[in-house]
Amino acid sequence: MSDPEKPSDPSSKSNAFHPGKMSGPVLMGVVPGQPLAVAHRAAELAYSLGVKLICAYVDVTTYLAEEPGGRAEALPIDPDGIDDDIEGISAGISGHLADALHGAGIDWSFVTLAGDPARALGRLAESTDASVIVVGTRERGFGARFEELLVGSVAVHLTHRQHRPVLVVPLAPHAKRHPREGR
Structure with a gap:
């Protein structure tokens, strides 16, 4: 028997879930x-x-x-190492995305970050109040497996280090294997 003073409708409770519209940007690594x-x-x-x-x-x-005054600067891990053309790499990615997203009907931007990918994406997601983070799976192969063994999966790190949902897009899904009939 229910108490007449307490509502029996669960939606009338003060702690009921009320979904809201996702209004923050989509962040893609x-x-x-x-x-x-x-x-x-x-x-x-x-x-x-x-x-x-x-x-x-x-x-x-x-x-x-981080410098005094709160300003942060990207510095090379190995100043004597290979001098990658980061500006060229970034420009190439941005141009490729511009071609791919032309006419898509969305407002988009491109940014280059520094450091550990999961931490950098997490910081950007926090500062932009991103609704969701989108990343791809790694390509298959020995090199990708070895790299994942050493540094781990960005997607896994993101799911454990911040509170936003993470959408992982499969890049090279394994083909389904069907057992042969009669075996």
């Missing part, structure tokens, strides 16, 4: 040579939500150094 499937899914999501798409490339050969 991008790497050189990444298939356009990730950009296409991120653009579809941004378009569907009616929000901006922020495309972010993280240069793992640099790190953020």
Whole structure:
């Protein structure tokens, strides 16, 4: 028997869930040579939500150094190491995305970040109040497996280090294996 003073309708409770519209941008992590499937899914999501798409490339050969006054500067991990053309890499990615997203009907931007990809994307997601983070899976192969063993998966790190949803776009899904009949 229910208490007449307490409402029996669960939707009338003060702690009931009330969904809100996702209004923050979609944040997409991008790497050189990444298939356009990730950009296409991120653009579809941004378009569907009616929000901006922020495309972010993280240069793992640099790190953020905070200076007095709160300013942060990207510095090379190894100043004597290979001098990658980060501006050229960023311009190439941005141009590739511009071609891919031309006429998509969304507002988008491109930014280059420094440091650990999961941490950098998490910081940007926090500062822009992103609704969701979109990343792709790694390409298959020994090199990708070895890299994942050493540094881990960006998607896994993102799901454990911040509170926003993470959409992982499969880039090279395994073909389904069907057992042979009669065996």
